[in-house]
Amino acid sequence: MHGLMQDWPLTVDKILDHAKAWYADREIVSRSVEGPIVRTTYGQVHERAKRVSNILLAMGIRPGDRVATLAWNTARHIEAWYGIMGIGAVCHTLNPRLFAEQLVYIINHAEDQVIFTDLTFLPILAGIRAQIPTVKQIIVFADETHLGDELPGALAYETLLAQATPDAKWGGFDENTAAGLCYTSGTTGHPKGVLYSHRSNFLHTLVTMGSDVLGIRALDVVLPVVPMFHANAWGLAFSAPAVGAKLVMPGPKLDGASVHELIESEGVTFSAAVPTVWQMLLQHLRATNGKLTTLKRVVIGGSAVPESIVRGFRDEYGVDVTHAWGMTETSPLGTQSTPNAAVSKMDPEEQLQFKLKQGRAPLGMQLRLVDDEEKPLPHDGHTFGRLKVSGPFVVGEYFKGEGGQILDDQGYFDTGDVATIDEQGYMQITDRAKDVIKSGGEWISSIEIENIAAGHPKAEIAAVIGVAHPKWDERPLLLVKLRAGEQATPEEFLKFLEGKIAKWWMPDDVAFVEEIPLGATGKIDKKLIRERMKDYVLPTPAATGA
């Protein structure tokens, strides 16, 4: 027997409709690519998004067709999003930090028909235009005067918008209809497409609105520094209009000074970004003796948050950090380090140890920790295992079936991350499965070693990889990029690690390098490091102890 409640499909057009109905005058403030700060409202964005839909319909875009965006976080990008998704087309967010050949691969794989883009990216697109034949039109977020002739055939967004009418019909389709497409950043292989549905986006929005997740409210002023092309700006382009929060969009400028300026001038209370952004902000604040007078909470994820950032925000600026873990495949928010009852009663230093973990799973995100034989592992805070996840906004299969069947027989997806879960239910990522160092049958966490090494005063950044070893299979090698002007010996770093990690985790060698390569989402590119170090041979024949 079925319940008799209303049939009300969870489609994301209803989110912007809701914002228009109740928060029509609430602002969206953007740092525009052209330069000035521009101000608009949910009411206006809704109206313009409807025009975007009509532009696309006129170009022949039909439900299921892919329409890409290669763009910064601005109100126009939001208009395009909802305009695309509202008519059942698929919004494919492209990451401009990818190499040109990766972009070409992804655009062709997705068969994008239209690309919305910013002036910034015209050179990139001009360079690859000939190699992306499925793309019929490129629409530039600009008016005619700014358009220029860098990319022949490109159309000015504002001109098209002015000619379109705002009467497009949204929704009315199955909630399982595809809404968005995002490729993984490709740190571990070829990028693979994750095809979100309206339902998965809507449910992710509801879950992240929870007080123990993002918990944003109507009275918040939200600055998504994390790009919309990086796993949907962690859902903020949905959850901010859903609650009626003011949105502040940083456009192309993510440096410390620009982010600080926006926070203070717009009264930002909540923000989200990867650690490097916050590192830059804290450096800027310290250098300029800047203050944070309105900011209350920041969510940090994408890679592990260093302790110094959490302490810096807490002790110097009174800002609370929530560490979050997720992936393109989880829409992306998976876990958050918000306090549970027991943790909330601890003193600040004890709490910090939980804040540094990747956190707890909300309702709708199921976690499993298993060994290589799929046996469940204890939640004891130190046993490592593969992290598997299941839920209504977790990937079921990749776009076009790449990678084949990716769920196990219980319906869980293997994240490729290695983690522990403690007695309080806090998950901690210890490594990527491909980066974990297998030494004598045991696992060594590369991330844990590099995080500690990065705390050495002479280090700018550190990375640890496993190197083949005749007896132990693999042993850790520490790579360090020193701060400008510094010099150091391997012994200094090994000494620094002593007592902080198990003896048998101690790297067999330390290599000082000019560069630690980062990927398109700012993460250490270990695939590239391993390639660069493929001829490297460990200095000693036997590992120190075991």
Place this chain on the structure above:
Amino acid sequence: MHGLMQDWPLTVDKILDHAKAWYADREIVSRSVEGPIVRTTYGQVHERAKRVSNILLAMGIRPGDRVATLAWNTARHIEAWYGIMGIGAVCHTLNPRLFAEQLVYIINHAEDQVIFTDLTFLPILAGIRAQIPTVKQIIVFADETHLGDELPGALAYETLLAQATPDAKWGGFDENTAAGLCYTSGTTGHPKGVLYSHRSNFLHTLVTMGSDVLGIRALDVVLPVVPMFHANAWGLAFSAPAVGAKLVMPGPKLDGASVHELIESEGVTFSAAVPTVWQMLLQHLRATNGKLTTLKRVVIGGSAVPESIVRGFRDEYGVDVTHAWGMTETSPLGTQSTPNAAVSKMDPEEQLQFKLKQGRAPLGMQLRLVDDEEKPLPHDGHTFGRLKVSGPFVVGEYFKGEGGQILDDQGYFDTGDVATIDEQGYMQITDRAKDVIKSGGEWISSIEIENIAAGHPKAEIAAVIGVAHPKWDERPLLLVKLRAGEQATPEEFLKFLEGKIAKWWMPDDVAFVEEIPLGATGKIDKKLIRERMKDYVLPTPAATGA
């Protein structure tokens, strides 16, 4: 094209599974019907709920079958809920405050096969046992020693539980499967059944977890004074386990002293109930010079919250009140008076005016304000209209088709409430459509007049109804029950109203009565008042001005 995220049906068994997985040791503390405070945990409740499922399966209960509860808020009631819903049976919550003949009507209409009940209600059930032939078994939340022989054939819950195994399989069915059944309280006619689905309950849970709705968190200690038989305890039996909050269940004792004792001894931070409960608590606190040392927020709804309660909590106890509106048909939470950005910036007295309104609609609850011709009315804060709603946890049709087609052609349900919506998006209930007084083609809010009249120092409670009038169709009549020992004249009350309401709203008469009858959920029973006053004739032939 469909998205490729996981197929993960939203079924409520996953909520208790989640609580077991992450909050197994978190407590559920109940004031038992037998007397003592009893303590259990989500882990134990999950295990016992599985046993309940097996008890029901052994009795032949199959998906879609109705299993009723006639019970107070206790951990056992929660076990029965999840045990029933987990196997796809329908949990029908019965309101013990209904008259016996209404209970008989509802049980027969629902065709309940099993009833779980408390010792308290054995006399009621003994009285109607012969008239409810569909009921095969009655299971009493008690052990053998407490069972007694009041109700021959009744089974002791603890005995059955001890004999059952905890291996029942939950879920695995369509998320649209019926999960719960609740009849409206019948203030405006015959009670009608609302058949919730797993999906609607799950979505209601997610929406109410939002920071601007209930916003409860893992660190909260939640006391649902509002009964589980009164529109699902406003969803708290789902949302508290969903977030891992500690639950404190008041059992049969809802008086001020008992509620206060639980709040203080268990460290309650969040509670929810109808106004009369809070009135009793405040009276108790004032009489005993009691304190509230842990309580931070209370949600009040079911009927309009009087200003004195909001002020009392705020000024005397530092507790924040959220006023909420909803109905059985909306699962039940519809709107909440949490501050939006503009309201949050007002001074406390200005904010109070918004706190007294029924509030704002979250994502997933669509409101429409229309006149009798279905024309949308302005959101100006003073134009009254019929309130219509739509959303995934709003009723689509009543159980067994009672009342026929209840949605309009845009899919909206008419709440039967008359309301205004202001520029800030705050909805205010001004009346029930059946109670609104139609005078000379204009509407007069009975609630507004009675709320003001109830503020007269001599009044204990007041009610306003419309009485037939030859010229104006209807005119307001004010009924007042005076405080014990008081005496008053109609003129005193009319004088008190002067300047507080429009002249043409002034009641044509004031009647002092012994009793203002209340219905099963504590609301003024105007149907009964109108019946009692049917022979009443207004004293003057013409209304005062218009």
